[in-house]
Amino acid sequence: MKKDKDARVRVILECNSCLRNSVNKKSRGISRYITQKNRHNTPSRLELRKFCPYCYKHTIHAEIQK
Numbered sequence: 931m932k933k934d935k936d937a938r939v940r941v942i943l944e945c946n947s948c949l950r951n952s953v954n955k956k957s958r959g960i961s962r963y964i965t966q967k968n969r970h971n972t973p974s975r976l977e978l979r980k981f982c983p984y985c986y987k988h989t990i991h992a993e994i995q996k
Contacts, residue, residue, distance in 0.1 A: 941993045943980065
C-alpha cells in the first residue's frame with residue numbers, strides 16, 4: 931500500500947477550555963473541528979480561535995493527534 935506524502939493533511943482541532951473544564955464537569959462535551967493544513971508551511975501544531983458551542987464563546991482550539 932502506498933503511503934501518502936501529500937502536503938495537505940487533515941487535522942482535528944479540539945477546544946482547550948472544555949478539556950480543562952471536563953475535570954470540573956462544567957461543560958457538556960468537547961468541541962472538535964476538522965480542517966486541513968499544509969504540512970510544509972505549518973510544521974508545528976495548529977491553533978485557531980473558533981466558536982465552542984459548549985463554552986458559548988470563542989476559544990483556542992489546538993490540533994490533536996489522531
